[in-house]
Amino acid sequence: MARKTPQPEAINRELVRGSVELMVLSVLVDDAKYGYLIQKRVADASDGLIQLKAGTLYPLLHRLEAEGLIRAKWEKSTGRDRKWYELTAAGRRRLHTQAGQWQALARCVEKLVDPAVAALAKPA
Amino acid sequence: MSDYEFEAYLTLLSKLLRLSGKQREAIAAELRDHLDQRMTELQARGVDRDDAVLRALEEFGDAAGLAAELSQIRQYVRRRRIMKATLTTVTAAAAVILLTLALLPQTPGLDVNPTAIADAGERAAPAPAEVAEKPDPNEQVRRALAKRIEVDFQGNQLENVIVYLRDVTGASVLVQWPFLNAAGVAQDTPITMQLKSVSARQALDFVLEQASGPDVELGHAIIDGVVVINVKDRLPSVAERTEIRMYNCRDLIESTSRKTGFGDPAPVSERVVMLMDLIRASIEPDAWHARGGLTGSMNEYNGLLVIRHTPETHERIAEFLDQLRKVDRQPVGRQQPPRSADGGYDGGYGAGMDEQAESYGGFE
Incomplete structure (x- = not known):
């Protein structure tokens, strides 16, 4: 159950760091996307709080490709070559494993944080 | 300035990428596409073109850092490919050698065939060099780190x-x-x-x-x-770092048969098994497949031991065989026990050893 906390203006980089790979794999689950679109999807999902820098996103995409978790193909789109990424079978397995871990972590944090926020709301 | 800055950024990034022309082009094309889309979006929101370029480039961040990361990933991929290829080459070389040996006319006893394999009696240099005929890059790094x-x-x-x-x-x-x-x-x-x-x-x-x-x-x-x-x-993991090396042990098997002071010589096949058991029992006893371990395996062909293990264990095996040879060549009664209790044989046998080894020479 969510308690009232102020809407953050940004999310600490350290908090985001550990989940970037999972976010990118999740964005690719149903169809192929290119870098810019992946970046936008994450930004939209976070109400603009998480802006993946190109300097983070592209090395990550290339690493995932090198690991065989995603595969890339070039396709012409509006007269320009565009690199599309899609999940491989190994990527799906990784997504499945990581998602399970992330959900367990989220449940744990929520269980601890919610009562803490409630306690903060009470006058000292 | 707009397009100029845009191009300048990509040119700088391309220059910083330590990659082949084709890879560089592919990365530049991908990033250019991203920048273009971002600019189009910003302009659609009413940002003027020059500002849009600046903002898009700013969001991209430091070209040097991005180039370094992308280069590292590509080079890592390349090294992994080389590593796989090297392993394949070594395995293929091993197969060719074994095939050649199998096709050579069999002569009675255990004669030495001319192969690229370390000759018996000489201090075994790192074996991959003998098989792949190139210096072991890992050994160079180990020395650098020492x-x-x-x-x-x-x-x-x-x-x-x-x-x-x-x-x-x-x-x-x-x-x-x-x-x-x-x-x-x-x-x-x-x-x-x-x-x-x-x-x-x-x-x-x-x-x-x-x-x-x-x-x-x-x-x-x-x-x-x-x-x-x-x-x-x-x-x-350790399992991924294993490599195949070959050891010519015909001399050890042969010399065992020449010993007459210990009853009848055992048949060759039995002596081979004895030697293999000895190696397994003395070095990393728990790591061998034959002993229920997960890492190492050993097979024998015509007096050659074909062993898959980690580079570190290979070093120990080479040293162990070397010591075995030295002791084997000493006259009966002069053998010294291993110094340490863990089975690690130490160097430093008495003077006259080399002489012994020389007079023994390439066994007949």
């Missing part, structure tokens, strides 16, 4: 500390930052350490230990001549 250095870090950033270690040793070092970052270890993790005359390897391990968190353990592995730093779970 160098004694001095460190004085006062809260220096991990990233810079590693650059320092790389520079003083001259070893190629690859830090897999995306994995370290994902595990919560940042480039700017402070390192404080003062050590006088420590091996670079030890210093590196101390640094990685200090940078490790309560739930994350960093480590390094030497892969195809590169010191790879990563979260320990992500480093290649």
Whole structure:
């Protein structure tokens, strides 16, 4: 159950760091996307709080490709070559494993944080 | 200025990418596409073109950092490919040698066939060099890391500390930052350490230990001549680091048969089994498949032992066989027991050894 906390203006980089790979794999689950679109999807999902820098996103995409978790193909789109990424079978397995871990972590944090926020709301 | 800046950024980035022309073009094309889309979007929102270019470039961040990361990933991929190819080559070479031996006319007894395999009786140099005929890059790195250095870090950033270690040793070092970052270890993790005359390897391990968190353990592995730093779970497991080396043990098998003081000589097949059992029992006894272990395997063909194991264990096997040969050639009664109780044989046998070895010469 969510308690009232102020809407953050940004999310600490350290908090985001550990989940970037999972976010990118999740964005690719149903169809192929290119870098810019992946970046936008994450930004939209976070109400603009998480802006993946190109300097983070592209090395990550290339690493995932090198690991065989995603595969890339070039396709012409509006007269320009565009690199599309899609999940491989190994990527799906990784997504499945990581998602399970992330959900367990989220449940744990929520269980601890919610009562803490409630306690903060009470006058000292 | 707009398009000029745009192009200038991409040109700079391309120059910084230490990659082949084709790869560079592909990366530049991908990033250009991204920048274009971002600019179009900003302009659609009413931002004027010059500002849009500046903002898009600003969001992209530092070209040098991006280029370095992308180059590292590509080079890592390339090294892995080379490593796989090398292993395939070694395996293929082994197959060819075995096939050649199988096709050669069999002569009675155990004669020495001219092969690329280490000749018996000589101190076995690192075996991959004999099979692949090139210097072992990992051995070069091991030597670089054995160098004694001095460190004085006062809260220096991990990233810079590693650059320092790389520079003083001259070893190629690859830090897999995306994995370290994902595990919560940042480039700017402070390192404080003062050590006088420590091996670079030890210093590196101390640094990685200090940078490790309560739930994350960093480590390094030497892969195809590169010191790879990563979260320990992500480093290649022992099983992935095994390699095949071949040992010509015909002399050991032969000389056993010549011993007459210990009853009738056992048949060749039995002596081979005895030698293999001896090696397994003496070196990493728990790691062999034949003893229920997971790492090492050993097969014999015509007096050649074909062994798959880690480079470290190969070194020990070579040394062990070497010692076995030395003792084997000493006159009966002069054998010395191994010095250590753990089965590790030590060097330093009496003078006259070399003479003995020489007079024994290439066995008939």
